[in-house]
Amino acid sequence: MAAPDKPRQGTLVLVPNALDFGAPELVGLDAHLPLAVIQRAATLTHWVVENAKTARAFLKRVAALAPLAAPLQALAMVELQRTPPGAAELSTLLRPAQNGHDIGLLSEAGLAAVADPGAALVAHAHGLGIAVDPLPGASSLMLALAASGLNGQHFAFVGYLPVPDDARAARIRELDAWSKRSGQTQIAIETPYRNTALFAALLKHLAPSTRLSVACAIGWPAGWCKTHTVGQWRQAAPSLDDRLPAVYLFHAG
DSSP, X not given: OOOOOOOOOOEEEEEOBOSXXXXXXXXXXXXXXXXXXXXXXXXXXXXXXXXXXXHHHHHHHHHTTSOOSSOGGGSEEEEOOSSOOOHHHHHHHHHHHHTTOOEEEEOSSXXXXXXXXXXXXXXHHHHTTXXXXXXXXXXXXXXXXXXXXXXXXXXXXXXXXOSSHHHHHHHHHHHHHHHHHHOOEEEEEOOGGGHHHHHHHHHHHSOTTSEEEEEESTTSTTOEEEEEEHHHHHHSOOOOOTTSXXXXXXXXX
16 A cells, blocks of 8 residues: 655745835835746745734735735734744744645845844754745845945855944954955944944944945935945045945955
């Protein structure tokens, strides 16, 4: 007698979001994502998201281009907490995949699980033997690196820098020294309302010859990226909008 077929296990689908989260005017989602990605997202009925409200707004943009597999109100949607989730919680979130359903993982902007709490869910999926399918989309970090003109073959994402002045200054000088020794581009981000403070600290504590790139609202219609030496920035540093996301890159090599 033939063995019964093994039940199909679902896939954890990493669904990219547009980078225009918070922009005053939104264009069609197909200006940001391939149509095939939008169509794949429309097929998913189970979601793990960073924020349910903004996830529904994303799915409304999807529905304008591809019919959803179920009404928006009928989709199973769970928020992933920012505090480190335990194994039991992660297993619960992935249970639909073990029952044969594909699950979409969605961040507020850009690629899910990159500079994002979803990475823990992806790691747990691998541990459970659940397939992970990353769909193509933009990352503000990679777009900023590409636009910066800095070393794109040797770089590190260092995340958020310390907030206290002394600790932040020490960390900036440490990263600047490492960049000079290694030739490695350093990539940092900050909560938008701290843009002015971080930019001022970078100009104060980086060496004048270090090249500093600022990518502001990258992926927005009004986004921009500029690269100068710190000495040049000090001569005419623009004021940054503390409401817009920004990526900071510097290279001292």
